[in-house]
Amino acid sequence: MIKVGVFGASGRVGKLLLEDLKATADISVSCVYVRNSLDFSIDPSILVTSDMKSFLNASDVIIDFSLPEACETLLEEAIKTPKPLVIGTTGLTPHQLNLLKQASELMPILYATNMSLGIALLNKLVYQASALLKDFDIEIVEMHHKHKKDSPSGTALTLSESAASARNLDIDKVRVSGRDGNVGARTKDEIAVMALRGGDIVGRHTVGFYNDGEFLELNHTATSRNTFSKGAIRAAQWLSQKEAGLYSISNCLEL
Numbered sequence: 001m002i003k004v005g006v007f008g009a010s011g012r013v014g015k016l017l018l019e020d021l022k023a024t025a026d027i028s029v030s031c032v033y034v035r036n037s038l039d040f041s042i043d044p045s046i047l048v049t050s051d052m053k054s055f056l057n058a059s060d061v062i063i064d065f066s067l068p069e070a071c072e073t074l075l076e077e078a079i080k081t082p083k084p085l086v087i088g089t090t091g092l093t094p095h096q097l098n099l100l101k102q103a104s105e106l107m108p109i110l111y112a113t114n115m116s117l118g119i120a121l122l123n124k125l126v127y128q129a130s131a132l133l134k135d136f137d138i139e140i141v142e143m144h145h146k147h148k149k150d151s152p153s154g155t156a157l158t159l160s161e162s163a164a165s166a167r168n169l170d171i172d173k174v175r176v177s178g179r180d181g182n183v184g185a186r187t188k189d190e191i192a193v194m195a196l197r198g199g200d201i202v203g204r205h206t207v208g209f210y211n212d213g214e215f216l217e218l219n220h221t222a223t224s225r226n227t228f229s230k231g232a233i234r235a236a237q238w239l240s241q242k243e244a245g246l247y248s249i250s251n252c253l254e255l
């Protein structure tokens with residue numbers, strides 16, 4: 001039985017993770033990290049703690065769906081008490097991403113801005129389309145619920161990186177995050193990544209390839225957050241036996 005520590009258990013994804021873990025064989029929640037207290041009841045056999053060391057010690061693998069600052073604290077503590085980490089938190093700063101890379105020298109870490117199979121495949125397709133449709137303009141639009149804090153989504157940024165790397169472009173130099181006013185004509189290499197927010201949209205990503213006379217749009221829509229919680233459980237099962245290193249969802253899914 002794999003013992004999972006859940007970080008961010010009271011969040012939208014975290015709550016589903018607790019339910020889905022209960023329904024999955026050979027893996028169960030051993031511990032939940034809380035800042036103050038839990039506002040819902042939980043199986044009394046699960047350790048609920050605000051002590052990070054106890055949290056890490058009680059778990060074989062940690063699944064994190066929290067916020068960037070919280071994820072940073074988790075990484076700092078895990079460097080002192082290494083454990084396999086499945087990180088789903090998005091919006092990490094360059095410093096936090098460096099910390100994650102540094103931590104992955106001591107423990108296995110799977111970092112995925114999207115845990116779904118469909119998005120993992122979409123990343124591959126975007127890479128291929130970007131390389132093959134050389135003259136097509138690439139634009140990305142993502143839509144999420146009104147509570148989402150980071151923008152554009154981590155998934156959209158990952159998709160834009162796939163598109164840029166297939167053309168040997170540096171995404172930091174070609175990404176456009178808004179157009180307003182007399183901005184001039186579109187330049188050949190720019191890749192816009194635009195974010196819409198509203199209602200309860202779980203997540204929708206469209207990567208468009210536009211040319212004169214035709215265009216191709218690749219779209220993925222998540223209709224349930226269980227896609228992410230179940231994907232993270234599959235990742236935790238896979239990661240728990242791995243050596244230290246930084247892994248992607250594509251490694252886990254063998255895509």
Ligand code: NAD
Pocket residue numbers: 007008009010011012013014034035065066067068069070087088089090091112113114115116150228
């Ligand atoms: P949420 O706001 O509903 O939940 C955030 C959780 O983090 C809560 O449990 C909160 O208590 C906890 N938290 C906040 N600050 C903390 C701190 N300082 N210490 C400890 N815990 C803290 O958010 P959500 O919608 O569940 O999403 C969580 C994260 O996962 C976001 O970054 C989101 O973008 C990302 N996400 C990733 C995927 C994926 O597949 N990788 C899918 C959906 C969401």
